[in-house]
Amino acid sequence: MYATAGRGRQGGVTAAGPEVLVGRQGELELLTSTFDEVRSARPKTLLISGPAGIGKSALLRRFLEPFRGEGRLLYADGDEDERRIPFGVLHQLLLGLDRPLGERIADVVAGSSPAPDPLAMGVALLAAIGELQEDGPIVIAVDDAPWADRPSLEAITFALRRLRADQVLALVALRSGEEAALPTGLLRLAAEPTGRTLRLDGLSSTDLRDLSLASGLGELSPRASRRLHEYTEGNPLYALTLLRELGPAALRGEDPVPAPPSLSVLLLSRLAGCSEAAVRFVQAASVLGRRSELEVAARMAGLDDPMLALGEAMDAGLLTADADGPHRVTFTHPLAHAAVYGDLGPARRAALHRRAAELLNGEDALDHRIRAADPADETLADELRDRAADESARGMLPTAARHLVAAARLHPGADVRADAVMRAAALMLASNDYAGAAALEGQLRALEPGPWRDYVLGHLTIGLGKLAAAMALCEPPIPSVSPSWWA
Numbered sequence: 001m002y003a004t005a006g007r008g009r010q011g012g013v014t015a016a017g018p019e020v021l022v023g024r025q026g027e028l029e030l031l032t033s034t035f036d037e038v039r040s041a042r043p044k045t046l047l048i049s050g051p052a053g054i055g056k057s058a059l060l061r062r063f064l065e066p067f068r069g070e071g072r073l074l075y076a077d078g079d080e081d082e083r084r085i086p087f088g089v090l091h092q093l094l095l096g097l098d099r100p101l102g103e104r105i106a107d108v109v110a111g112s113s114p115a116p117d118p119l120a121m122g123v124a125l126l127a128a129i130g131e132l133q134e135d136g137p138i139v140i141a142v143d144d145a146p147w148a149d150r151p152s153l154e155a156i157t158f159a160l161r162r163l164r165a166d167q168v169l170a171l172v173a174l175r176s177g178e179e180a181a182l183p184t185g186l187l188r189l190a191a192e193p194t195g196r197t198l199r200l201d202g203l204s205s206t207d208l209r210d211l212s213l214a215s216g217l218g219e220l221s222p223r224a225s226r227r228l229h230e231y232t233e234g235n236p237l238y239a240l241t242l243l244r245e246l247g248p249a250a251l252r253g254e255d256p257v258p259a260p261p262s263l264s265v266l267l268l269s270r271l272a273g274c275s276e277a278a279v280r281f282v283q284a285a286s287v288l289g290r291r292s293e294l295e296v297a298a299r300m301a302g303l304d305d306p307m308l309a310l311g312e313a314m315d316a317g318l319l320t321a322d323a324d325g326p327h328r329v330t331f332t333h334p335l336a337h338a339a340v341y342g343d344l345g346p347a348r349r350a351a352l353h354r355r356a357a358e359l360l361n362g363e364d365a366l367d368h369r370i371r372a373a374d375p376a377d378e379t380l381a382d383e384l385r386d387r388a389a390d391e392s393a394r395g396m397l398p399t400a401a402r403h404l405v406a407a408a409r410l411h412p413g414a415d416v417r418a419d420a421v422m423r424a425a426a427l428m429l430a431s432n433d434y435a436g437a438a439a440l441e442g443q444l445r446a447l448e449p450g451p452w453r454d455y456v457l458g459h460l461t462i463g464l465g466k467l468a469a470a471m472a473l474c475e476p477p478i479p480s481v482s483p484s485w486w487a
Contacts, residue, residue, distance in 0.1 A: 020214040023207035024059055030198060031063045035169050038137050043163040045170040045189035049179075050200030053237025056173045057143055059200070063171075067139050072132070074140045078147030089142065089152035090121060094128070118151045122158025129159060129168060137167035145172045146181035157186040170195075202234020211236055217243045223435035224251035231257045231334045238263070238335055253439050254405070259339035267339040270316040277303060278312035282319065286341040287352040287368075291330045294321070300355050363399075370406045381411035385420060392427060401427040401436065408443075418447050425456045434463045 034044050048056050057077075067073035076092030132138050142148060142156070160170050172186065176199075179187060189195050203211065209225040212218060217240070220228065228251055232238040238260075242250070245260040259267070271282055284300035285292050298306035310329065313319040318336055319329045331337035344352070353372035357365045366387075373380050384407040391400035404424035408417045421443050428437040437460050444460070447453045 020211065021055075021058060021062055022210040022214055023203045024055065024062075024200075027059055027198060027200065028063060031059075031171075034196075035137070035139070038167050038169045041165040041167055043160070043166045043168040043170070043194070045160055045172065045186070045195035047179075047187075047190040047195070047197040048171060048173040048200065049176050049197055051176050051235060053235050054200045054202065055236050056175075056200060060141060060143055060171060060173055064139065064141060072136060072138045074132075074138065075143075076141070076148070076152075077143035078145055078149075080147045083147050083149050085149055086151045087116060087121060087149065087155070089148040090125065090155050091152075093125070093140065093142075093152075093156075116151070118154035119158055121151070121155040125155055126159040126162055129163070129166070133167050137169065139169045139171065141171040141173075143173045145174045146178040153183050153186065157183045157189070160189055161185055202229070202232070203236060203239075204234065205229040208232075208234065208236075208239050211239060212243055212248070215240060215243075218248050220248055220251070221435075223438070224248055227251045227257060231338065233334060235333075238333075242335075254436075256338060256341070258342045259335045263335055264339040264342065267318065267336050268343055270318060271340060274312045274316055275309070277301070278309040278316075281306055281309040282313050282340055283344060283348070284352055284355075285313075285319065285329055285331070286337055286344070287349065287356055290334060290337045291328060294327055294329050296356070296359050297329060299359055300352060370410075373410055375410070376412040377410045378412055381407040381416070381420075384410070385416075388423070397427045397431040398433065398436075401425075401431070401433070405440070418453075421447070422452055422456050425460065429456070429459050429463065434460070438464060 031046070034046055038044055048059065050056050064073060064075065074093040076089045078089060082088050129138065129140075140156070140160075145153070156170075160168070170189070172182070172190070174182070190197055205222070205225040205228070208228050209220045209222075212220050212225075212228075228239055228242065232242060241260045241263060242257070245262060246258065250257055258264075271279060274282070280301040281297060281303060285297040287300070288297055294306060294310070298304075298309075301309070303309060310319065310321060313329075314321065317332055318340070320332055321330075322328050331340075341349075350372045353368045357368035357372060360368065369380060370384070384403040388400040388403040388407070391397075391403065401424045404420045404427070408420035408424065411417050411420065421440055425437045425440045425444060428434075428440075441457070441460060444453060444457045
């Protein structure tokens with residue numbers, strides 16, 4: 001599949017650079033096969049739909065490249081600032097016509113009183129399409145169609161609905177959820193048998209690795225590309241913005257990935273426009289995670305009735321709610337969650353985590369206690385070490401490793417921290433979590449050399465394919481591991 005590394009627009013967020021396509025080969029093949037159908041005098045209307053920044057415009061540009069300069073392409077793009085200009089988009093389409101056709105349509109406009117009529121302009125466009133086909137099939141493309149002026153959309157729809165044995169492919173690009181802005185007749189044309197809808201989804205983590213490399217932003221490790229996919233949902237504009245503004249280093253380790261500054265400014269400005277109650281509610285939800293229980297977030301925010309606050313957050317494009325009843329709320333995108341959570345000051349964040357720990361139970365409550373803890377909390381660190389020993393004995397190695405990592409961060413004693421880091425890495429390796437153990441490599445190398453440290457580090461370097469480094473750690477031979485050490 002192909003995706004863009006060029007210019008994208010999302011509320012002022014722009015990723016600039018030489019346009020590169022990765023991960024959209026299947027979509028290009030669909031466009032090509034649809035055009036082949038058109039060659040057989042079967043007109044088609046195809047909607048290209050997807051979230052902002054997903055690469056709709058880039059896909060259009062790549063497919064339309066062979067048609068430019070041949071008189072077979074009528075192209076226009078909508079603009080939010082120009083949607084009040086009657087027939088502005090239709091005028092863009094007609095720029096591709098030869099002079100006689102253009103003059104005839106100008107006569108239609110001049111003869112319309114008191115103003116051009118969409119139906120009359122549709123008739124003129126239909127006549128132009130008929131003449132253009134004498135030289136072969138043509139493509140009519142409208143990007144950002146919901147931002148086009150209504151008279152143009154009505155004229156285009158009128159013409160397309162009257163095509164029968166014509167060689168015309170109409171391509172209409174729009175954001176997901178904006179279908180209501182298009183004429184009903186145009187939507188009908190985009191349904192079988194006269195058309196179809198091509199929905200663009202996010203790229204895979206492998207595609208994002210290719211995108212980063214092709215855009216000159218460096219090669220990502222498999223783990224970094226997976227984290228990039230997790231935080232951007234494969235959106236190429238968001239991925240490129242994150243890589244350009246924060247760098248690949250932001251994807252290392254276990255800490256949450258922050259939102260890119262340009263996107264944070266946009267999202268936080270939306271939050272700033274909400275009431276104080278809505279701000280508290282959204283902040284509380286961010287502490288609970290990407291998805292949370294409405295009631296818990298409301299209690300954390302001190303709201304008896306959170307529905308008004310939820311409505312404001314939804315209008316701001318920050319939260320969504322369950323369709324069958326607002327029992328759970330979800331941030332619209334992982335980076336929206338990251339922007340709100342990252343904007344919380346340390347004191348506010350810790351207070352909200354403590355409140356969440358009071359309202360929740362079990363592992364969830366413990367996670368919030370960890371996040372609320374001061375840099376040094378010996379009591380909690382010891383509790384986590386005891387839990388990890390029990391979890392390890394019961395075969396819960398990933399959970400035990402996670403708790404040991406937290407204990408290493410919280411304990412004031414250097415020897416205890418070192419022991420917790422080595423145990424955590426060993427448990428990760430025992431459960432084949434080489435990516436997690438690799439995130440601890442720097443801490444392991446900073447420890448004093450010794451049998452256990454060298455054993456764990458050697459195991460890790462072998463798993464990472466660093467054989468020479470591993471051999472150096474194995475001199476002299478490392479003693480066998482005692483089962484009691486893992487307890």
